Amino acid sequence: MLRGAGFAALALTAAFTLSACAPGAEANEEQAAPAETTVTITDNHGEVEVPVNPERVVALDNHVFETLDEWDVPLVAAPKGIMGTAWPDYTDDAEVADVGTHREPDLEAIVAAQPDLIIGGYRFSESYDTIVEQNPDAAVIEIAPRDGEDPMEELKRETEILGQIFDREDEAAEITSELDQSIADAKQAYNGTDSVIGLITSGGKIEFAAPVTGRSVGPVFSALGLKPAIEQQAEDTSHGDDISVEAIAAANPDWIVVLDRDASFAEPEPGAVPADELIAGSEALQGVTAVEQDQIVYLDSDFYLTEDIQAYTELYEQLQEAFAGA
Template sequence: MRLQSGRRTGALVALTATTLVLSACAGAADADTEEPAASTASTTVEIDDNHGTITVPVLPERVVALDNHVFETLSSWDVDLVAAPKVIMGDLWPVYTDDEAVLDVGSHFEPNLEAIIEAQPDLVIGGYRFAESYDDITAQNPDAAVIELSPREDQDISAELVRQIEILGQVFDREDDAAALVEALNDSVTAATEAYDTSETVVGLITSGGEIAYSAPVTGRSIGTVFPTLGLTPAIDLEADDVSHGDDISVEAIAAANPDWIIVLDRDGSGVGEGEYTSAAEIITGSEALSAVTAVAEDQVIYLDPSFYLSEDIQAYTALYEQIAQAFSQSA
């Protein structure tokens, strides 16, 4: 079990109220004593994060969040943050990025870990892009619980998102809200799976800087994880070399595979690209080599919400599966 010094120890706080009521009537005193049952509330919860078992405070007062997967959930649950990596949050969560009281931890490329120390957190939700800073963060913040809940690469993405949201539900006393998000995700997966014709092939692509990259089934960034979840049949089945940005692929190779469906992540649409922006739709439909591909010719190209690259959370995947389900259903 991982326990950090200075952390709350999980003591139960017992509250016992005893009320003594005295009433006098015609020279006689009648005393009644009421003793309601003692109530208890846990101040900590024991959870299993990416590193093992750790005790964390319930409803922590000072929270630092570094993992993009959790910003949408925390903002919707009205969780205040004392520090966050504003550089990599885009304009999706202005409640945090526009608040000067929320200290800026910078980006994972140039992290400002001193901002975390200054924030004096009870809880740090690290991981994902900040995974390499884990040892430094834990060493520099001995009085905080530092946890990482980001999806692990060797696990099913849906199961990992469920694990993450259920743990957050425990920590922030929002278990009913977490259950609702899990139900919505499961429903979207079921809808997409039932609408899919397994005889139709799919290829995942990522566009950035005006170029097209390949997102490998299972191991490819974002889209690759959708293949095992929905049981999609890959038009091109190669392992990923670059799991973050996609692998080089020629439009001729895509045309030769002739996928029935193309699912595209427009990486630059999130605002992270440099130079002049060209949308994924312009790149795909503007390619002469791809014009005869079934997916393009029959308008069976699914473009992820541009914000997907920044969030990749349970809400984003739910919306994607709903989008895929609708597209598959309309083509049936």
């Protein structure tokens, strides 16, 4: 009996051993392996270890709201004062704490939200050191486009980093691919010779958005190889530079691309006038080719709030359609 029991036990042990060595066993072990809980990304300051799919996220950078909203990423706090009505999933949600605006930030609201991840930067870049100090248990990153780098490549980089953090790398690749395609299509539609001027309107004034370095419209020149109607470096990269309607008329651009800052806000600045009234309705500009031929492209009304990869993709698609129809 003892010998038989010993043999049976030995046989059972051998069976388990063979089973463990079976071809499918290793694969099952791999399938059972836990998913990565953190990922090391390189932000604007260096390498940072951040949680994958963090549960409590604070976002302060306008460039990321659209992507996070598309991916159904909940936020525990956001700067509702500079979000307008573009992201109601966040601004209308009472559970999302209001960080206010970059001019009057409520940084204590971030602390109270007990975040795992804080996506700072852009308008909130001056608060970075304070945010890091006040939230020692959170990963704090800044991934907004960096000065001196190609703006479109920076938007793609930002999207790819978000894809790593939220385990959405395929979706991030699709978003960046759509931007590349929209640029290629707009380039193909542009004839390469028409002159273009970028303008910003606000508070009843027209400002000049310098090629390449000007706010919002500037990067479009380098991305599409547009011919500037006026060659000039930006003095004010945020709000645009002074320009007279006479100077615009003298430049006689074939195309005008316009950002209406006031259109982004439910309560525009005092003296605000719609961009089309300021430009198409200007008596001094009636002889300008762009006005005569109705070759004026107005950016989406929320563009000043967003300036994200989706906004630029839509703008390039808009320009492609305009150029192709001219």
